[in-house]
Amino acid sequence: MTLRRFLFAFLILVATAASAAAQRATLSRSMVAAAHPLAVEAGLEVLRKGGSAVDAAVAVQMALGVVEPQASGIGGGGFLLYYDGTSHAITVYDGREAAPAGATPNLFLAADASGTLKPLPFREAVASGLSVGVPGAVALLELAHKEHGKLAWKDLFPSAIRLAQEGYSVSPRLAAWLEIITGFRNDPAARSIFYNADGGPKKVGDRVVNPALADTMRLIAAQGAKALYEGPIAEEIVAHVHAHVRPGTLSLADLADYHPIKREALCGPYRVWIVCGMPPPSSGGLAVLEALELLEPFKLSQDKPDDLRSLHLIAEASRLAFADRDRYVGDPAFVDVPVAKLLAPAYIAQRRKLISLDRSMGKVGPGDPSYPEHGTSHMTIVDRWGNAVSFTTTIEAPFGAQMMVRGFILNNELTDFSAQPEIDGRLVANRVQPGKRPRSSMSPTLVLDKDRRLVAAVGSAGGSRIIGDTLQALIGMLDWNLAPQEAVSLPRILNMNGPTILEDVPALTAQADALRALGHEVQVSRLESGLTAIRRVGDGWEGGADPRRDGVAKGE
Known part of the structure; x- marks a missing residue:
């Protein structure tokens, strides 16, 4: 039985279990969101x-x-991103x-x-x-x-x-x-x-x-x-x-x-924000940033989370990011990971041409970045001084x-x-070698404004699904202006350069046939993730914890 099937069986067992743990905490000076009360x-x-x-x-x-x-x-x-509320510096x-x-x-x-x-x-x-x-x-x-x-x-x-x-x-x-x-x-x-x-x-x-x-x-x-x-x-x-x-x-x-090892945060622009994540050996920061940059011209704010257009675009951008992730990412001490080239505007523009509003591209190969110019838990914490952890x-x-x-x-x-x-x-870039660190999908993420003030912190559990879950929560907060609890509770659409997986909820299953008509191979499944998120609201913070787990977000 694969891990995915483990998870499916688990969800069948606990689908009816109460998720009273998913709570919303509002306007607190400090906050903790994690997977258990x-x-x-x-x-x-x-x-x-x-x-x-x-x-x-x-x-x-x-x-x-x-x-x-x-x-x-x-x-x-694990991987931890620390934000200094005074210097606005990020330590990885x-x-x-x-x-x-x-x-x-x-x-x-x-x-x-x-x-x-x-x-x-x-x-x-x-x-x-x-x-x-x-x-x-x-x-x-x-x-x-x-x-x-x-x-x-x-x-x-x-x-x-x-x-x-x-x-x-x-x-x-x-x-x-x-x-x-x-x-x-x-x-x-x-x-x-x-x-x-x-x-x-x-x-x-x-x-x-x-x-x-x-x-x-x-x-x-x-x-x-x-x-x-x-x-x-x-x-x-x-x-x-x-x-x-x-x-x-x-x-x-x-x-x-x-x-x-202390590393440099992997940061890139998304609309008016700066999104920072984990560099290799995690593929999470790179894949999330690549998907966001592929999506930027499409003005997702004009859509609703369950609109056919937004579901299709998120799936296609995820598909492209996963193709590159699978081909190129490994431990940078052993593999030359072309991070800058994969995020270069010209390369992103080249890959974006593969996205059609009328048809899914299906399984896709990795791009050529020489073209010129991926059992887990997550916590997000902000203290009274504005320092933050995404771990x-x-x-x-x-x-x-x-x-x-x-x-x-x-x-x-x-x-x-x-x-x-x-x-x-x-x-294979991610082959076993002595002393090497395996590729990961963990995606602890921090979002800053143009003045490098912390806007949000987010991340998830869930194996290779972490990337898609984190991506969707970011879009929820940044494009659709959802509160953290609403963003982490969104029904999930995932694509890891294969089938488009829809969470088994009416809002998404209603779009399954329309996605198939666009060429998607659609699978409907019970899904779990393990998102936690915190977002600035004025001078305070509000948070959210995934209703699919036992976690809570609480502040004071």
């Missing part, structure tokens, strides 16, 4: 004590790792997981009966030691805190430690994923925490207590990130990866050598590699690499 409260508690947006992000991430363990945590990584932190030094381009290939190398079945690749990359989230947060924190590092952990030690109630999402990812119970530590004595998964409202995670967070609070990357915890991570039936090559040296954090698939160490789940981020290192005689 208890994590939002942890962030607000830090802000009340005088903490910064980065301080709150640490508290929110630690709490999410407790109450939303299927999506993110200590064993994962890359905490993406990295391939071990022992990884090879054939990491996920195995010989069939004839001896031919073929990719492992995806589920086997995910639930294995092969898929575990060096985690980066804790190192990223420690660096961001050193540069932008106001409270002591140890004072950002009490809420999460309390939740792990005293317990919390299982949410509908967590209960549903425990039903779906049946292999997770094979890990003894997971079985002792998330399953009942009869072997069945905990249900909605059941209590989960994770004292091992509380102890791990106490060590990290006292010793910093080195508690994870050196010593007994690191030794247990490596031992667990090597003991798996499909062992990986992760070593103590890989953990000790890991460092987050996408992940362990990749639900429950990651389905292995637990010291109360936390190990990521399976290496399955974000291409399993095939070579296609049609061409080396």
Whole structure:
């Protein structure tokens, strides 16, 4: 079963679950929007004590790792954009997981009966030691805190430690994923925490207590990130990866050598705004900007969100952006990613010529940028000083590699690499290489005005769908002037250079036949995303959290 089918099955299970968590918070001096109410409260508690947006992000991430363990945590990584409310500068932190030094381009290939190398079945690749990359989230947060924190590092952990030690109630999402990812119970530590004595998964409202995670967070609070990357915890991570039936090559040296990377924000114009996102190895910033620039002349403000014209144009622009993303984006330390050329006005104009109002172009190949002149959670936070964080954090698939160490789940981020290192005689940009960071679709985004004042912050969970979800939320706020809650609640249309996928809601399904008449291959499906957004309103902020998840947006 693919991850997409996992998600579909999950949504069938929880389609009738109440989404009371999707709330609108208006005109607050500070705000936190994240995927679980208890994590939002942890962030607000830090802000009340005088903490910064980065301080709150640490508290929110630690709490999410407790109450939303299927999506993110200590064993994962992420990308964070920080906006300084005084200098208007943006700092980008890359905490993406990295391939071990022992990884090879054939990491996920195995010989069939004839001896031919073929990719492992995806589920086997995910639930294995092969898929575990060096985690980066804790190192990223420690660096961001050193540069932008106001409270002591140890004072950002009490809420999460309390939740792990005293317990919390299982949410509908967590209960549903425990039903779906049946292999997770094979890990003894997971079985002792998330399953009942009869072997069945905990249900909605059941209590989960994770004292091992509380102890791990106490060590990290006292010793910093080195508690994870050196010593007994690191030794247990490596031992667990090597003991798996499909062992990986992760070593103590890989953990000790890991460092987050500070990068330059990828910014571009969209109408009267400046939109800034994550550069490679994430494809999110590039794909979102390319799609926005392709759409700019079409004056979407004249349309409604469910008009045929706007749906068609969003799908076609997304299709073009994904074609380029799939061909060109990889870790810039290993691949020459032609970012400037892909966003050059002449190149955008060339690609825009492929968009017709009368007909879909269908699956399209990448452009030629030598023409002259892509299990995750997201939080958005603004503090009382106008500093902001847009942070996408992940362990990749639900429950990651389905292995637990010291109360936390190990990521399976290496399955974000291409399993095939070579296609049609061409080396794949996103192939596995030692020390390389896999391509991502995470799209944490900040929007500035012409004076570089923060206008909005947005981002999403959802794998490769993150790009389309973030794009649509931006169009909702910027073109249709929707409040953040309205923008993140919009019915979804997605295109990843294949079928045009419509969320199964009447407003969009009513347009399915008209899109087919334009040549779209249309699929109607239940969809989830994990958007959170904050937008400036006068001297205050309002926020929104995706009604498809458990999250809330709350301010003070």
